[in-house]
Amino acid sequence: MDREQTAGIAGDLESGQDHREQLPQPAEQPTSLMTRSEELQDAASGLLLPLRVTAPDAHPFRARVESAGDGLVRVGIVRSTPHTVRRGPRIMSSTDPDLFKVTLHRRGSALVSQDGPQRRVATGELLALDTSRAYTLVLPDQCEVVVLGMPRDLLGPHAQALTRRSGTSVPTDAGVRALCAAVLSDAGDHLDALAAPRAARSMADALTGLLISALADVSAESVELPGVSLLERIMEYTLANICDPELTGTAVARAHHISLRRLQQLFQGEERTFQAWLLHERLRRIHRDLSDPALRCRSASAIAEHWGIRDTAHLARRLKKGFGCTVTELRQAGQR
Template sequence: MNGIEYDRLEPFQAAAAKAFVPVRVRVPREADFRAAIGGGTVNGVAVGRIAGTPCSVHRDARLIGSADPEMLKVALIRRGRAGVEQDDQQCVVRPGDLVAYDTTRPYELRYWDDFDITVLAIPRARLGPSAELIRRRSASPLPVDVTVRSVVSGCLAGLGADLDGLSPAAGMHLADALVSLVTSAFTDEAPERAEPDSALGDRVVAHCLANLSDPDLSVGSVARRHGISVRHLHRVLSGRGISLAAWIRHERLLRIRRDLSNPALAHRTAAEIAARWGILDPTHLSRALKAEFGRTAKEIRSAGPEAEPAQRRSRPAVEDPA
């Protein structure tokens, strides 16, 4: 395959972190380790082709930082077998299978054979409400045995490594197509999949999540962006129990609280963090955080990272089925 080849673990881990998110790779014997990684990013969607010798890939709570992008990863297994585990779900995937996992929560991948996979890393915001449907199916194989999944498989298998040379317009259309294909594959049989009438609401939510950092994001700007009146926008979202202005404010405060509690961002002022999430006037920030979460900005920062619940493992790590 095309891509950069590695015979040492440390530079390969660094390349994987740069392409996607930080992970820890373990191998039976480092002297035997070989791997290659290639790909690029198209309009925010990362596409990677990874091949290598047997290994395990771990993303535990210590590697998950507030500055990491919130993404759902979808992998097409081209060669080899793999075990995938996330939360209390685990499975074995084989060539031709699609499998998803969420970078915001710990996961573990085990490759028992020489492997070759294509990976898409899609920002959760691009998937809208479908992100939750796909998340529920994480660590569950989707064999390519129906038309939609066969199309997705063929598309992923045909992706080349030279993606950075695409024009902005071509990259935008390709990214939109990939997101649509993945959504179709993973929600095609879900009984709770979004109904056609909710498509506008899905687009509105996805647009807002992707643009929380824009200080000009507002009810009016969202309505204009989607070519509808403010009244129509409120009607679309009322069925979801969403008051848009309050919801945008809450989503921004959630991310500000997360960044304030991150020791890696201790050098940034509360005002700088608020500006990162679209709040340019921090005058009432502490009061807003206190009302929303019971703590001021100073108290959130003093408390440090919030304790994460212990990761319970109801079953042993997924074993080689051979």
């Protein structure tokens, strides 16, 4: 890239102009223009976790960053001139959050390396990154990147499968990948809508399933054991139908043309049995809704029934055992 092109890019970022149709600017957090890579480093590290950012000395540096979300999930959009992002052993710590990072490269290509040779990330592609392992991401042109960071435990049993895809990009030209990219891109354009904790959590639920599906059909999938793939499909099906009170092990097994015994065998390597896992997922959603001040007018039993639990007689005891707090304590916490 020559100086004339770089000067044009710098002017675009200063004025807010783009070489294509102007994108909507999120209203949540207007940011000042950054003129040093150290400023972007601070902003990017604050968004997710510690990173090292450098930029070519020969060109003027310009960047803007906006972000939204809560402790559960963070979304940001980075618009910048060329730079390099590194996450290496010197800045990695055991106290860093255990995050799975996904980037959508809306403008500009990139070069990524993690545990292997450098790979190209084309404009429009999704890139998955396991932040517990060192990586380098080179953005040689003016870029516009939507960044998503979510706790690894949100991925449940899919975490290991997605981790194996780390450092690998996928196109978003069709199917569920196109849908996933559209949702993530829209989130980047409307960060103000994610300011409310409930909105951020709802987006996390929606994107988790989409990301699992979007990143499933890559080369690593061909070496998956059939049982693992079946387990993933069963979990996705169960979570998609979790509000149905008739959802039982027998019903799920029938829907996947396997026996109940086979279903139980698939969960032998998991932390919980199928029934215990289903109950935990329902209680987790009930726990979330009871903490939401927007739902304070709904009774605990109504919330439980919405998530497929008809027998609410032991709800308080189950919440206390599973999450260490009572219904009353959750309601009070949501009002603070």
